[in-house]
Amino acid sequence: MNHVYFFRSGEFQGIGAPKSLFPWLKRIRETRPDLALDFEGLLRSALIAKISGAKEIYGMSDAQRGSRLFYTRVAKINRHGHAVNRYLKLAECAGATIGEWLRCPLPTGDPLPRFDEYPPFILLNPIARAEGESLSNAVVAEFCRALAPTRLVVVGQSRRKIDTPENCVDLTNRTSLLQLIRLIRVARFVVSVDSGPMHVAAGYQSTRGLIRVGSVPTIPTPGFGKTVNSAASTDSTPRGCEDAAVALGPKMSQP
Secondary structure: OOOOOOOOHHOOOOHHHHHHHHHHHHHOOOOOEEEEOOOOOHHHHHHHHHHHHOOEEEEEEEOOHHEEEEEEEEEOOOOOOOOHHHHHHHHOHHHHHOOOOOOOOOOOOOOOOOOOOOEEEEEEOOOOOOOOOOOOOHHHHHHHHHHHHEEEOOOOOOOOOOOOOOEEEEEEOOOHHHHHHHHHHHEEEEOOOOOHHHHHHOOOOOOEEEEEEOOOOOOOOOOOOOOEEEEEEEOOOHHHHHHHHHHHHHHHHOO
């Protein structure tokens, strides 16, 4: 990988957007790759691929309707299949050979300064990017109380203040991505309303299990792998969290 260009949407909003967006687009335009693969499948990502000056653009058959106008070749995929399998189909369309075994190396992460990883804890990410998917403060408090005195560590990026009970450590807005990965690695369990931390947890054999609380996505994105015990809930109400707490309570006492 020769170059990485980060698209931080928050920097390209408001009155000052053109000042930061145009230089970024100019850098993309200078790349001029032979081939661009659109794994995101959005109109935005297809436009970026077009702006890059790529000779060919490959995308997936379930991409947003407008984005497919920019593709020179479309990989036919099962829109109800797992996201990883869908991406692999696009890679095969570009000539990649997919073997029987997949290896997805993950970094070890960075330890947090002044954070004691003992006693064991449950990692809770109550914040989702999708509107209406995040857990309310009342739900977070109820979940933490249901698992007391077990220690919980609350993570995520949010503008709202999260009130946590005494058995919780609030690390919202205080972790980098690598620090979050470290917490996921050492946590006994991971409970998340967002699929990102869930996928990282599924990639580590050391994590005992994970539970995703929230609505069922249009495209299935469960953990890809068989090394982690998993359970899913389609209920983001306090009752759904109580069920998760009941399931986790006895397991936290296991060695």
